[in-house]
Amino acid sequence: LPKMSAASQVERAVLEEEFNWLLKEEVHAVLKQLQDVLKEASRRFSVASPGLESQLKQENFILGNSTMDQVKGVLTLQGEALTQADINLKVAKSSQTMHFQFREDKQWKLQQIQDARNHVNQALQLLGSHDESYHFSTGTEVNKLMDAVMLQLTRARNRLTTPASLTLPELATSGLMKMFSPPMPGDVMVNFYINLSKLCLMVYQLHVLPPNTTKNFKPAGSSVLHNPGAMFELNNNRFEVSHIHKVECVVPWLNDTLVFLTISLQLCQQLKDKISVFSSFWSYRPF
Amino acid sequence: MSGNSLVLPIVLWGRTAPTHCISTVLVMDDFGTIVTGCHDGQICLWDMTPELEICPRAMLLGHTASITCLSKASAGTDKQYIVSSSESGEMCLWDVTDGRCIEFTKLACTHTGIQFYQFTIGTQREGRLLCNGHYPEVLVMDATSLEVLYSLMSKISPDWISSISIIRSHRTQDAEDTVVAMSVTGILKVWIITAEVSRMQDLDPVFEEESKPVYCQGCQSISFCTFTQSSLLVTCSKYWRVFDAADYSLLCSVPSEGDQAWAGGEFMAPDRVVLWTEDGCGYVYQLPSSLPSSQHFRSHVGKTKEGLVPPLLYKITDRSDKQLLICPPVTRFFFGRREPFHKLLIQGDSAGKLSPVEHPGQRASAAAGGAELQVSATISLQEAFDKLSPVSAGIIDQLSVLPGKEEPIKVTASAYIPSQGRLVCGREDGSIILVPATQTAIVQLLQGEHMLRRGWPPHRTLRGHRNKVTCVLYPYQISPRYDQRSLVSGGVDFSVIVWDIFTGEMKHIFCVHGGEITQLIVPPENCSTRVQHCICSVASDHSVGLLSLRERKCIMLASRHLFPIQVIKWRPADDYLVVGCSDGSVYVWQMDTGALDRCVMGITAVEILNACDELAPATVDALSHSAVNLKQAMTRRSLAALKNMAQHKLQTLATNLLAADNADK
Numbered sequence: 001l002p003k004m005s006a007a008s009q010v011e012r013a014v015l016e017e018e019f020n021w022l023l024k025e026e027v028h029a030v031l032k033q034l035q036d037v038l039k040e041a042s043r044r045f046s047v048a049s050p051g052l053e054s055q056l057k058q059e060n061f062i063l064g065n066s067t068m069d070q071v072k073g074v075l076t077l078q079g080e081a082l083t084q085a086d087i088n089l090k091v092a093k094s095s096q097t098m099h100f101q102f103r104e105d106k107q108w109k110l111q112q113i114q115d116a117r118n119h120v121n122q123a124l125q126l127l128g129s130h131d132e133s134y135h136f137s138t139g140t141e142v143n144k145l146m147d148a149v150m151l152q153l154t155r156a157r158n159r160l161t162t163p164a165s166l167t168l169p170e171l172a173t174s175g176l177m178k179m180f181s182p183p184m185p186g187d188v189m190v191n192f193y194i195n196l197s198k199l200c201l202m203v204y205q206l207h208v209l210p211p212n213t214t215k216n217f218k219p220a221g222s223s224v225l226h227n228p229g230a231m232f233e234l235n236n237n238r239f240e241v242s243h244i245h246k247v248e249c250v251v252p253w254l255n256d257t258l259v260f261l262t263i264s265l266q267l268c269q270q271l272k273d274k275i276s277v278f279s280s281f282w283s284y285r286p287f
Numbered sequence: 288m289s290g291n292s293l294v295l296p297i298v299l300w301g302r303t304a305p306t307h308c309i310s311t312v313l314v315m316d317d318f319g320t321i322v323t324g325c326h327d328g329q330i331c332l333w334d335m336t337p338e339l340e341i342c343p344r345a346m347l348l349g350h351t352a353s354i355t356c357l358s359k360a361s362a363g364t365d366k367q368y369i370v371s372s373s374e375s376g377e378m379c380l381w382d383v384t385d386g387r388c389i390e391f392t393k394l395a396c397t398h399t400g401i402q403f404y405q406f407t408i409g410t411q412r413e414g415r416l417l418c419n420g421h422y423p424e425v426l427v428m429d430a431t432s433l434e435v436l437y438s439l440m441s442k443i444s445p446d447w448i449s450s451i452s453i454i455r456s457h458r459t460q461d462a463e464d465t466v467v468a469m470s471v472t473g474i475l476k477v478w479i480i481t482a483e484v485s486r487m488q489d490l491d492p493v494f495e496e497e498s499k500p501v502y503c504q505g506c507q508s509i510s511f512c513t514f515t516q517s518s519l520l521v522t523c524s525k526y527w528r529v530f531d532a533a534d535y536s537l538l539c540s541v542p543s544e545g546d547q548a549w550a551g552g553e554f555m556a557p558d559r560v561v562l563w564t565e566d567g568c569g570y571v572y573q574l575p576s577s578l579p580s581s582q583h584f585r586s587h588v589g590k591t592k593e594g595l596v597p598p599l600l601y602k603i604t605d606r607s608d609k610q611l612l613i614c615p616p617v618t619r620f621f622f623g624r625r626e627p628f629h630k631l632l633i634q635g636d637s638a639g640k641l642s643p644v645e646h647p648g649q650r651a652s653a654a655a656g657g658a659e660l661q662v663s664a665t666i667s668l669q670e671a672f673d674k675l676s677p678v679s680a681g682i683i684d685q686l687s688v689l690p691g692k693e694e695p696i697k698v699t700a701s702a703y704i705p706s707q708g709r710l711v712c713g714r715e716d717g718s719i720i721l722v723p724a725t726q727t728a729i730v731q732l733l734q735g736e737h738m739l740r741r742g743w744p745p746h747r748t749l750r751g752h753r754n755k756v757t758c759v760l761y762p763y764q765i766s767p768r769y770d771q772r773s774l775v776s777g778g779v780d781f782s783v784i785v786w787d788i789f790t791g792e793m794k795h796i797f798c799v800h801g802g803e804i805t806q807l808i809v810p811p812e813n814c815s816t817r818v819q820h821c822i823c824s825v826a827s828d829h830s831v832g833l834l835s836l837r838e839r840k841c842i843m844l845a846s847r848h849l850f851p852i853q854v855i856k857w858r859p860a861d862d863y864l865v866v867g868c869s870d871g872s873v874y875v876w877q878m879d880t881g882a883l884d885r886c887v888m889g890i891t892a893v894e895i896l897n898a899c900d901e902l903a904p905a906t907v908d909a910l911s912h913s914a915v916n917l918k919q920a921m922t923r924r925s926l927a928a929l930k931n932m933a934q935h936k937l938q939t940l941a942t943n944l945l946a947a948d949n950a951d952k
Contacts (some may be wrong), residue, residue, distance in 0.1 A: 109445065114423065118447050118471055125505065125524075129548055129565060141613045144308075144326075148614075150869075151374070155421075158871055161889035167674075196889055224890055265870055268852055278826065 019278045030271045034149070034264055035127050038120055042262035044253040046079060047116040058083065063159045063201050063247040064265050071245040076193070080113035085180075089188065089203060089245075091136070098188075100180040108179060112159045112194045116257070119156035123149045123264075136226035139275040143276060146268045153268070157261045160254065161194035165222040168204075168239070187239075197255035201247040209238040299731055300693060301681030303828065304668035305346070308614060309329055309635030314621040315367060319405040320344075320383050322369055324354025325636050326614070330371055331639075332383060332669070339643050341630075341666045345386045358401040360430045361414060370430070372398040380720060389560055391718050392433040396422045403430065406692055417466065419448040422637070423477055425468060425478070438494040439478045443589070446470045449506040452519070467505040467532075469521065475499045475535055479720055484794060499535055503528065513559040517699040522552040527562055529574065539575060553620040555630055555646065563618040569644065569660075570630050597770055602659050613637045629754055633756050640667035676814070680731040683712055683720055686746060704758040707788075713756025713776055719749040721788070751793045752778035760807040760822065761788070761838070768812075768819055775822055777804025782822050783834055799841040802828030806855075813859040815843060818878055823864075825852050833878065848874060856899035865899055867892070 063073040078082035189204040219231035289952035311324040328350035360816035361368035366385040380390035398420035435641045451468040466478045477497040483833040504526040512518040519530040528540045552562035563569045581888040630646040642665040644943035687695035700713035710724040726744035758777045762769035762824030774788040783797040806825040820837040830846035854867040873885040875893035
């Protein structure tokens with residue numbers, strides 16, 4: 001028995017040295033790596049200082065489906081806003097193609113991108129106050145910092161991977177329909193959103209339900225995507241979605257950003273796992 | 288609570304105070320109560336005497352995430368209400384006098400600041416809460432019902448708002464109050480709110496009057512000088528600046544020294560400002576004489592900006608015996624509104640400690656380079672607990688005191704079995720104690736002849752775990768399909784042990800996990816027969832196991848998850864075990880083969896988690912009230928309505944960041 005306790009004493013001393021190395025060297029190395037990755041991610045968002053918005057680069061994205069040509073769009077993304085949306089829409093059962101564009105200097109802000117950018121900046125701010133000169137004294141301190149950073153990074157990623165769910169009346173009154181010239185007809189609705197690294201355009205074709213219809217009216221709930229058959233009521237008129245068209249296009253810098261966010265989250269989690277190996281040791285008391 | 292019996296909850300705290308890693312501090316207007324919120328979601332109420340002696344009084348539980356803001360929510364002396372908001376969007380209205388929760392709501396967004404705003408219409412006093420946070424507007428909520436009434440939005444460069452300040456107008460008639468805010472990109476925004484607008488419900492958003500880029504990055508706080516009504520103090524991490532409140536021109540700018548980052552600041556007097564850093568040091572500066580008086584400053588504006596550093600009057604040093612803090616302390620400044628008009632700089636830290644510093648009045652003069660003010664009396668939760676006599680007792684303290692050790696062995700997991708009247712306590716040394724519940728409580732709370740008996744009440748000790756017990760489960764209590772004798776425990780030694788609760792024998796040890804056991808769960812009723820006799824165990828190596836109590840073996844071990852497990856859901860009809868991880872990924876496992884069916888993220892993941900709840904039975908009553916909101920469901924205490932509402936609304940709210948207000952008109 002005395003031999004065992006001597007061995008466990010030695011083990012304890014070694015573990016203590018390992019833990020000190022972790023706090024002094026490894027943690028700072030990981031934090032530096034994290035900062036570098038996040039700075040790269042933040043650069044992708046290319047925010048101009050106020051007043052210099054025109055210097056932001058403009059990117060055009062062609063959204064279309066090779067097999068069907070009902071909907072085609074060319075969207076111009078500048079930073080976090082769509083500055084132009086050139087949409088060609090072929091209405092079902094008719095050979096006419098309708099053409100829509102944003103009214104002059106109207107922009108549609110993609111809140112998902114702004115929120116993701118702000119969350120990444122929050123994470124960078126948290127890391128910024130813990131640079132090489134900062135001395136971590138406990139594992140718990142590192143864990144708390146990692147939890148706070150991971151919360152912001154998870155939120156940033158969620159904003160890009162999970163677009164907002166809207167009800168159809170909310171979509172109709174969102175103001176997007178009023179942005180176009182010529183004005184959107186009352187039986188067409190569009191929605192823009194980011195899904196993972198893709199910029200998506202959803203077009204809904206509606207038909208008005210006559211007031212004395214035999215159909216069972218059930219208003220649809222919130223969803224990112226509404227399917228044909230979804231019904232809603234607005235201003236005493238009832239509508240049903242008859243056709244939907246979805247076209248999308250990959251935005252390369254969004255893809256890069258998502259990869260950076262995933263890498264950062266994994267770096268944080270791995271550091272937390274390393275610390276937790278020691279924390280269960282420190283709370284060990286031989287009884 | 289049914290029947291005519293009275294149920295009185297009693298808390299046995301034990302000798303160790305709960306951890307209280309302070310994240311926000313609020314001092315009530317009458318300086319009689321201090322409220323602190325912590326990173327785990329608890330709120331602590333402290334009493335303060337006029338001599339600044341502080342004593343903790345109550346702990347308010349309810350929030351499930353870190354408290355981000357605390358604000359007063361009533362202005363009268365008759366009621367003392369506060370509002371708290373958490374990282375997950377929960378908001379609660381509390382009565383500080385008795386700790387009751389009066390109102391509750393859950394929003395989809397996180398607030399970083401809440402300010403109370405009161406105005407009078409005729410004889411009616413109305414209260415509003417102006418909130419800003421991780422969303423591109425200022426929300427105006429009703430202070431009694433916690434409903435969002437309207438929002439202050441921006442037409443020019445809309446973005447998240449860092450901080451706001453409310454400037455009240457002097458006029459009593461047609462009062463036009465101003466809200467000044469700084470966005471995260473350094474643009475100053477001004478909104479005018481009239482009593483008209485404030486009175487109306489359900490509105491279109493109000494757009495800004497003015498939007499001026501001032502290039503202040505990293506703004507931490509804005510403070511309006513209520514003494515002179517003419518200056519605005521903006522504190523950013525790298526500098527603090529004073530602006531003119533009329534035309535927002537820059538009057539003075541002071542950079543931070545060395546590597547300290549400013550965390551906030553306030554006007555203490557017409558010509559004095561107090562600022563504090565992220566690590567808790569406070570500084571008091573004397574402002575240049577040109578600033579307060581409006582006749583002179585304009586002539587000096589161009590000259591005083593450069594090279595002028597206001598003299599430092601005082602510096603509040605951090606304590607020399609600085610404890611190990613696990614996160615930065617929180618500092619705030621408060622004015623007393625009544626005699627003796629204290630000026631209090633108060634700091635709360637991660638050890639649950641409050642440090643008030645009182646500022647001497649105007650008469651104190653400045654010493655060159657700044658005199659140092661020492662922090663006087665501090666109080667932490669643990670110190671308050673230590674002062675108690677008799678010492679606060681824990682539930683089985685009399686059985687847990689070891690000879691030679693000062694503190695009793697801590698209880699780390701517990702389960703109450705009402706059908707047997709027993710309490711099962713797992714302890715940090717690995718032992719599990721079975722005690723009769725009421726007799727144990729009596730020992731701690733009442734005096735009697737039992738105090739003379741050693742080892743009372745009669746108990747049984749189960750030994751098997753090598754170290755701390757983390758969870759205890761009595762499956763029969765959840766479902767009668769399990770053996771009445773089985774008691775299951777999990778510990779830090781990676782093992783799950785099955786006991787016979789009547790004989791105290793260890794029936795089986797499962798050693799399948801590579802990490803500490805964090806949860807023990809009972810699968811739902813309609814699973815396959817084999818799974819119905821299993822317990823689901825979750826461990827800290829991100830693995831999930833299905834342990835069969837009947838076959839005495841592990842029938843499935845799912846261990847491919849990269850991130851900690853947040854939620855376990857079931858889809859028995861398809862024989863799926865669905866694991867939700869902290870990074871938003873969802874893994875779907877097949878229970879009979881143990882194979883990974885799929886791993887998804889994003890919208891699909893959210894939909895899969897929702898689909899697992901779909902087959903939960905909903906009553907006709909709940910279905911017809913699908914539009915009821917959370918507040919109404921809570922008030923009616925209708926569990927069915929709450930469940931139904933939660934299924935439909937909460938998930939959509941969680942991803943819908945006020946999208947309806949997103950329009951760029």
